[in-house]
Amino acid sequence: MMRLGGIQKKYLFLRFPIAKNEVFGVALADAKYCQATLVIFTLEGSGVNKMSIDNEIGLEVENKDVNNYAEVVKRLLRDDELRAALGKNTDKRVKENLTMSVVQQQLSYIYSDLCLLR
Numbered sequence: 001m002m003r004l005g006g007i008q009k010k011y012l013f014l015r016f017p018i019a020k021n022e023v024f025g026v027a028l029a030d031a032k033y034c035q036a037t038l039v040i041f042t043l044e045g046s047g048v049n050k051m052s053i054d055n056e057i058g059l060e061v062e063n064k065d066v067n068n069y070a071e072v073v074k075r076l077l078r079d080d081e082l083r084a085a086l087g088k089n090t091d092k093r094v095k096e097n098l099t100m101s102v103v104q105q106q107l108s109y110i111y112s113d114l115c116l117l118r
Helices: 026-033 047-051 066-078 080-097 100-116
Strands: 002-004 007-009 012-014 037-042 058-062
Touching (some): 012 026, 012 066, 026 047, 026 080, 037 047, 037 066, 037 080, 058 066, 058 080, 066 080
Parallel strands (some): 012 037
Antiparallel strands (some): 002 007
């Protein structure tokens, strides 16, 4: 949490997809890079849910349950410790899976495997 002129900034990233239209949660990856706590709807089999691990790097709410979604947001705004823990876990996951060097290495392995198939 950061304080500026008596105002507290709490870093949350709220995502409202209700359909499986995003293959990979690019906006979530960006938010994770900024250590924002993720709050998303559960969309079975979507890229959005693959980017967030419930109760580890963010919180998921049953799809279209806006009342529970609002309660989760209020809980995170009140609970600095939970928000900080989720943000810390998010940072760790980004460093382990989404940095340029990790992605380059993964792409190199994929490319090597494809070349072997020729």
